[in-house]
Amino acid sequence: MKNGEKNWMVLYTRSRWEKKVDQLLKDQNFNSFCPLVKTNRQWVDRNKVVEVPLFRSYLFVQANHQEQSRIMQTSGVVNFISHCGKPATINDTEIERIKLIVKQYTDIEAISLENINIGDSVKVINGPLLNHKGEIAQVQGRSVVMVIDNINCALTVKINRKELSHTNQLLFS
Structure with missing residues (x-):
């Protein structure tokens, strides 16, 4: 990955912080993606359809090498998922495929x-x-x-x- 080139990377977040981290990254003008799926949750007194993250404790963020330290400072971010010692990247086609599947x-x-x-x-x-x-x-x-x-x-x-x-x-x- 070149220093200025933005790639989709996989972030590991605190448990149940996926949507919050996604919003915090968007507030910082990062292109982030937390795939959400609707599911029916049942409580003693009611049923409700809620949106939950497709990947627990994971979300995707598009960033370059210089932006990684700023992303790491975001509340709820634990670390980048790495592959061979470097942050794992996902190509645009796979992100679009996940978006299509969720839709x-x-x-x-x-x-x-x-x-x-x-x-x-x-x-x-x-x-x-x-x-x-x-x-x-x-x-x-x-x-x-x-x-x-x-x-x-x-x-x-x-x-x-x-x-x-x-x-x-x-x-x-």
Whole structure:
């Protein structure tokens, strides 16, 4: 990454601070993105639809090398997620894909990959993820777990098995 070039980086935040950190970064004129999904929460006296972060304790920020120290000073920021000793970067295409998934699908959740073994390589042949190639970690009914590199998470998207075909290529190649 060149010093002046802005890249999407992954931030690790304090627990339950994702939306707050996102707003604090936007208040500082940073381009940040905290993917939110609507979910039904049940309390003893009522049910309510609330927006919760798709990735717990993670959010994305677009910044250059000089801006990283200013971002680290933001309340609620724990650290940048690193890969090979440098902040992990996500390309614009993947950020747009996450935005599209959050917009198009209603039943989405992120799950940790720590205990999941990667399986078949597939290609999506229909829908908003058309031609998207990935490795499937799990298939149960219509639920497909697809791996996203660099953030140690996966997206669970309700997609029909008929919309997948086998391939030998890896995710985000």
